[in-house]
Amino acid sequence: MTNGEPQPGPLRHGFGTGRLEAFSDGVFAIAITLLVLDIALPASARGHLLRSLGDLWPTYLAYVASFSTIGATWLGHNAITEYLDRVNPTFVRLNLLLLLVVAFLPFPTHLFADYIGNDTLERIAATFYGVTLLLASTLLMVLWRYAVRKGLVRPDAGDEEIQFLTDRLTPGLVGYLVLILAGLFFPIVAVVEYLAIALYYIIPSRRLTTAIHRKLRPPRGPA
Amino acid sequence: MTNGEPQPGPLRHGFGTGRLEAFSDGVFAIAITLLVLDIALPASARGHLLRSLGDLWPTYLAYVASFSTIGATWLGHNAITEYLDRVNPTFVRLNLLLLLVVAFLPFPTHLFADYIGNDTLERIAATFYGVTLLLASTLLMVLWRYAVRKGLVRPDAGDEEIQFLTDRLTPGLVGYLVLILAGLFFPIVAVVEYLAIALYYIIPSRRLTTAIHRKLRPPRGPA
Amino acid sequence: MTNGEPQPGPLRHGFGTGRLEAFSDGVFAIAITLLVLDIALPASARGHLLRSLGDLWPTYLAYVASFSTIGATWLGHNAITEYLDRVNPTFVRLNLLLLLVVAFLPFPTHLFADYIGNDTLERIAATFYGVTLLLASTLLMVLWRYAVRKGLVRPDAGDEEIQFLTDRLTPGLVGYLVLILAGLFFPIVAVVEYLAIALYYIIPSRRLTTAIHRKLRPPRGPA
């Protein structure tokens, strides 16, 4: 900001990243909070509250898995926009597509929680759920690769960091594909692993952030 | 920002564009995310999950059409505020009117998804849906024309760009009018085309943005 | 920012107005968008869609009245924070109380739409609705008067403007009191007038804004 070097200044509004982030944050925050509306006791619960609360465990599992997935997607979205100063119309459109899938997630979550325990149907529900997660994950990947290819990434980002983020976003795709197949046979296991993938995305991002911190913060003496 | 030319400085809060955008982004984000609540399996779905999920296609269609329409309206709103430094009370009021229609959209979406397949009723539902879309589109147009007429547009915006945005916001109105009539006879077709209009608004905004970029970014040597 | 004159600098986060406004905007935006969830056709609508859509007019009326009221409250909140650089813990608490009432508004709205047409019950529903509106209006007034009394208003705000905003927030209280009584006898009329009060708050704020503009913008030559 203080040096006079010519750099692509973000637009004040519009296709700068500001309002894109605000709108995306809104959709992420709402989708993640709407998930709780899917948690409800069946009408037959009266009289057996404690057992009914326990029987809801697939619902809690789906809640935590979807919450973690949306949280992980938000973190990934965050990591991507961290590297961008501006976006172009195609990026905005791809971003809307990602948000469409994220906002849709409460439906397959609800479905899975509803049909678990039903031998045949839980397989369909788990597959439907997995396909939605795969779509979200793919679109996040596409968003990042598109930004890299179109030169939207800020010039001061190192090649190593860019590669690191690319590597980090890729394995999930393979993981989801394997789990969707697994979900046809062991639905519950698949959903537990969907949760595991989300946690994988959430947890070890330390290395990435360290890289970002090292890059962006100017060298300085002992604070 | 760096030159000393007298220009209408945005107010810190209030009737500057900041909180107007934040509030509008909130309503857009919530309305677009609430759409998923309309997607639900009928109680009769138990036992035929796969077919039931397939039978929901009008619901998915309505979801995607409404999502795209709200997304396109948000993009248009973005393009408009991009040109404004400040707003006046009438603009704020018109903006509230636009948000009223946007926030209302989940209801006709739900209605259309519910009544599709019912020969007579789907016509009414599709018309009701189209009229709401027409209203949203008209209000967006009115918002822009009002800002232009009242001189709210920032002085550094070129006449050509202003005209371009005006031209871009207009054809939708005619399109919606034609489709509302068509919807009386071919409801599904009309909704598919509502989706097409939304996509038209979303997709080729490249030219507009290029124009904005060229205008706002200062000339500079090779980066 | 550029001059060295001592002025109460806003805190970076926390009890500066930034996050208070962001959180309040969120609650206003969500409450105003949740209103649409109350609009639903009765199960008996099948077969008489057009008439049923027409019969929903009290619901539309309640939707527009509540939307306008929340919109007007947001505008008033905006006008208040416009004058503040910082807030104190009591202000934050009062603000939470105001948001509690605003977030509650969808319930009495729903109630009114449900019971209209029922001779006895609509009176109770309209009264309940009116009392909630009165509470919201009173709390907005209290918020402003508190800020004025505690010296939270920025020093460059003129006495005349402060008085003007006070005068503007007051008559609604009397209006609501009268209408709550009227609602006991003519419920529909009362709700129409609740809408009128909201529109009164929304519409003629021009004078106020003009005053703000005149005050805050530095004098300059012809633009």
Place this chain on the structure above:
Amino acid sequence: MTNGEPQPGPLRHGFGTGRLEAFSDGVFAIAITLLVLDIALPASARGHLLRSLGDLWPTYLAYVASFSTIGATWLGHNAITEYLDRVNPTFVRLNLLLLLVVAFLPFPTHLFADYIGNDTLERIAATFYGVTLLLASTLLMVLWRYAVRKGLVRPDAGDEEIQFLTDRLTPGLVGYLVLILAGLFFPIVAVVEYLAIALYYIIPSRRLTTAIHRKLRPPRGPA
């Protein structure tokens, strides 16, 4: 900002506090506003509206208690981020965990309101509710202690202030533990006291803020 002293500059986006706060504010605002959806009259209310509205008092109580708790948690979150310039990945993860519990709160709120009056079940519901509150309170505490231990707190924060915030976040934990036990015997009393704890957090934060104000604002002559 104007002095050249080396200080940990916040990242532009990402793991700076900006988007973390925006996303958290979104979840807090949505969870607090969704609470109203749990307020509904039973189908049997028709004909006894006034009495039914009165009979809803446990629902109102649960609404106010949950609203106050989320409001208090938001205030605490605010106080914490007030002291931070940057966060690390673990902090972001802990923050997501806190939001998961906050977003979950509407479910136990709904449960409590549903089962009050049922001698056995209200005890389970009140305990479930209390455990969720305890979790939220504990996670807020953990978030703060983690930030202190990892040196995320800005260097200009005094030890006394840090200790003050630690002291302030602790007693709630003990309080919740005692009340969860009490709730097994006197469910209503427990919920009233949950409300009291929330109000305790909301109300006397004056001393803390005064401390913050004193610290952050530069000394100056009479304004």
